[in-house]
Amino acid sequence: xxxxxxxxxxxxxxxxxxxxxxxxxxxxxxxxxxxxxxxxxxxxxxxxxxxxxxxxxxxxxxxxxxxxxxxxxx
Numbered sequence: 694x695x696x697x698x699x700x701x702x703x704x705x706x707x708x709x710x711x712x713x714x715x716x717x718x719x720x721x722x723x724x725x726x727x728x729x730x731x732x733x734x735x736x737x738x739x740x741x742x743x744x745x746x747x748x749x750x751x752x753x754x755x756x757x758x759x760x761x762x763x764x765x766x767x
Contacts, residue, residue: 697721
């Protein structure tokens with residue numbers, strides 16, 4: 694069996710009791726992109742980590758604008 698559970702998602706719409714449920718779950722850590730604003734409750738949850746996407750988006754835009762492949766960003 695699993696010894697730890699990790700999760701991830703893109704756009705975290707954490708409505709209602711979502712943060713409380715994550716806090717009480719067996720999930721050790723869940724990672725979200727910071728593409729939408731997070732509530733203070735979500736930011737304070739030790740199990741939730743937010744990943745900053747601005748730098749990679751900026752590099753992708755530069756590559757596309759310059760007509761070069763974005764394959765190296767993966």
